[in-house]
Amino acid sequence: MxxxxxxxxxxxxxxxxxxxxxxxxxxxxxxxxxxxxxxxxxxxxxxxxxxxxxxxxxxxxxxxxxxxxxxxxxxxxxxxxxxxxxxxxxxxxxxxxxxxxxxxxxxxxxxxxxxxxxxxxxxxxxxxxxxxxxxxxxxxxxxxxxxxxxxxxxxxxxxxxxxxxxxxxxxxxxxxxxxxxxxxxxxxxxxxxxxxxxxxxxxxxxxxxxxxxxxxxxxxxxxxxxxxxxxxxxxxxxxxxxxxxxxxxxxxxxxxxxxxxxxDEGLPNVFARHQRHGQATRAAVRAWGLDVLCRQQGQESGVLTAVVVPEGHSADAFRATTMEHFDISLGNGLSKVADRVFRIGHLGDFNDAMLMGTLSGVEMGLKKAGIPHQKGGVDAAMQVLDETDVAALTAA
The missing domain is CATH 3.40.640.10 (Type I PLP-dependent aspartate aminotransferase-like (Major domain))
Incomplete structure (x- = not known):
């Protein structure tokens, strides 16, 4: 290896x-x-x-x-x-x-x-x-x-x-x-x-x-x-x-x-951080022109985002390409959504810079794998991070 x-x-x-x-x-x-x-x-x-x-x-x-x-x-x-x-x-x-x-x-x-x-x-x-x-x-x-x-x-x-x-x-x-x-x-x-x-x-x-x-x-x-x-x-x-x-x-x-x-971080801050990263990730996915699997507004997770790939394309092939070229492990689709979705985890000990690195790798992977998409997902996520902060979310 x-x-x-x-x-x-x-x-x-x-x-x-x-x-x-x-x-x-x-x-x-x-x-x-x-x-x-x-x-x-x-x-x-x-x-x-x-x-x-x-x-x-x-x-x-x-x-x-x-x-x-x-x-x-x-x-x-x-x-x-x-x-x-x-x-x-x-x-x-x-x-x-x-x-x-x-x-x-x-x-x-x-x-x-x-x-x-x-x-x-x-x-x-x-x-x-x-x-x-x-x-x-x-x-x-x-x-x-x-x-x-x-x-x-x-x-x-x-x-x-x-x-x-x-x-x-x-x-x-x-x-x-x-x-x-x-x-x-x-x-x-x-x-x-x-x-x-x-x-x-x-x-x-x-x-x-x-x-x-x-x-x-x-x-x-x-x-x-x-x-x-x-x-x-x-x-x-x-x-x-x-x-x-x-x-x-x-x-x-x-x-x-x-x-x-x-x-030390404070549980309300932990929850708000996850919520904020979920919002930014979903903004990236939608800017790419892709579909978020969870479509029930208000029930989207701050732990992960499941992304539906366009019909006729393989989510698993995309994941393999992204792993090979950018050393990023993404979650696979399971049972009913196998090979139709990939999952971006944004949980645990995770910060803004790590999220932006992840989304940059995903966007580069979409291009490398030939998945139809639009540019600008990373910029859309960055805008969400710029416009929202943990303090505002904990106060809401």
Whole structure:
């Protein structure tokens, strides 16, 4: 392999690039996870994650990918044969639905077009039809990584309440947490799922469940057979900063550093920065004459932008060309939109200059790959950055 000068642009929508501060924290010597010094590390991580989820309830940390936390969320509160409603926002909502069915859950999928978030009205209507309250949970993806759309979680909660339905609200915020505003307690979420490799700026390997008192009570006597994923087994040791089995010790060092970085910047500023970068990226895409996959105004993601290539052209061929010539990794289209879209990640430890470098590479890649487009996308993005700032967005 020949050497490529300069730094690789990892612009997929996660895993995101890991900041040097976090890398240094992870590189510390391994600690005895049963020893007295570890309690402070564990407690700092568990309490710190509550501030990121914005909850006073229990948060559990598993050494796993986000897929593991999906399973933990389901098996702790649902039994085989239970009915749930899920909303088809994209590829990852589809995978969560598939997992539920494999576990024996009767998962009803409300059809979506992959171009916006979940529809609270459709969810509320389905719950009103369920007069016997057979539906046990509503499962929604907060930030759909395959499409670049955000679901209005507070409105989904409102729809459940207005239907007078007791269903749990379960939310996947794997790619949303620490990038897009999320308020577990205020929005009445019962179970939230997340992972370490997106807005939390860590390598893959940690996953999270935030759990309401209502969901925790159900898990005491309900749910499926489980061992590794059992909240009850985690809860006791967690109270003193320990875990029932070997935790991801060095990733916890990094997690504590990442949480400190997020609070140093201020969560409102983090969310505004992502929002601003999303606005600038969408301005670039539209100036190129291309289509943003998410067309629901107000539900566009600050984490990533999914871009539709013109009919007859290959998004994957464009990505390969851009990687070869400009050393930029862009996200591919998944399942229904495979080879039709590419995804620009703008999340994590990311600033204006990095965004402009990314968009410049994309614009050069469009030309090199022969994708029909207009010039000026980079200029359009720069104008958005010039006209908006984080302070104005946090004040809005």
């Amino acid at each position: 020949t050497h490529k000068a300069g730094r690789h642009f990892l612009q997929i929508p996660g895993p995101s690039a890991v900041p040097d501060r976090v890398l240094r924290a992870i590189s510390a010597q391994v600690m005895d996870h049963r020893g007295p010094d570890f309690a402070a590390v564990g407690l700092q991580a568990l309490e710190g994650m509550k501030t990121i989820f914005k909850t006073e309830q229990d948060v559990f940390i598993f050494p796993s990918s986000g897929t593991g936390a999906w399973e933990a969320a389901l098996v702790n509160v649902l039994s085989e044969g239970d009915r749930v409603v899920m909303y088809e926002t994209g590829h990852f909502a589809t995978l969560w639905n598939k997992m539920a069915k494999r576990l024996g859950i009767e998962a009803e999928f409300i059809e979506g077009d992959w171009r916006g978030g979940a529809d609270p009205e459709a969810i509320g209507q389905r719950l009103r039809e369920d007069t016997n309250h057979e539906i046990k949970a509503v499962c929604v993806v907060h930030n759909e990584t395959s499409t670049g759309s955000v679901s209005p979680i507070a409105e989904v909660r409102r729809a459940i309440d207005e239907a007078g339905h007791p269903a749990l609200l379960m939310v996947d915020t794997i790619s949303g947490l620490a990038s897009v505003d999320f308020r577990f307690d205020e929005w009445g979420v019962d179970v939230a799922v997340s992972g370490s490799q997106k807005g939390l700026m860590l390598p893959p390997g940690l996953s999270f469940n935030a759990v309401s008192a209502k969901a925790m009570k159900i898990s005491e006597t309900g749910g499926m057979r489980r061992s590794y994923w059992d909240w009850q087994d985690m809860r006791g040791p967690n109270q003193t900063g320990y875990f029932p089995y070997t935790p991801g010790t060095n990733l916890l060092y990094g997690l504590n550093e990442a949480i400190a970085m997020l609070h």
